Amino acid sequence: MPTTRPLDEVQARTSFARFRVASIVEGIALLILVAIMVMRYLVFGEPGEQHELWGTISSRWSPIHGLIYMIYVVLGFDLWNKMRWKLPRMLLLMFFGVIPVLSFFGERWTHGQVERDLASRPTLQDEERAEA
Template sequence: MSTRPLDEVQARTSFARFRVASIVEGIALLILVVIMILRYLVFPDGPGHETWSTVSERWSPIHGLIYMIYVVLGFDLWTKMRWKLPRMLLLMLFGVVPVLSFFGERWTHGQVERDLASRPTLQDEERGEREHPHA
């Protein structure tokens, strides 16, 4: 971790975007899982298979785009927080395993709060100046 102060405003803004992306990605992945179950298990052949094949062909690229946005926003948060590489890999994993993005978002929120409380921020310096002007 770097000794340079973090920008708390940028970090919180980045996390807010990541939080939304985590929820959207989690929902999109669950939809994809349901589509795949219907396509391959419920209607493997016969009536309904063609419908779920078409739905799958349409939803899969949409989900792919949502995941790519999630990855970009995860990378943005990772760079703002100046975390090490394993944390970035963990953020990416959260978006791949169904339902994990919801738990990962909560865990990441705790990590952001912990790091902002324990590491120096630019806003700490500003708050110190307001508390002790002309010191």
């Protein structure tokens, strides 16, 4: 029977803290992007000065949002790796950053999963607590 190596609770919690911040920032950035697109295409959809202004704002914000999402993906991968979850969980973490507002709910759900896994799986800190 293969034994599973214990998780490092400190690394996992640190990784989750970074992911939590990234989730909030990504959620806000995506909401800003949606607002810009609404202004550009629905409010000022007709060609004109305002449409051009929102086009410029969109062309500046879109790459910034893309960078924020890439950071979110990297931090999600880091958390996934530290928690040693299966691939579907990684895909779910990435999906949380795609739909506006979902990253906020996904962060709360992920927090519960991290806490549940740290409570039910062996950690290095369990061994240290037992020795103390």
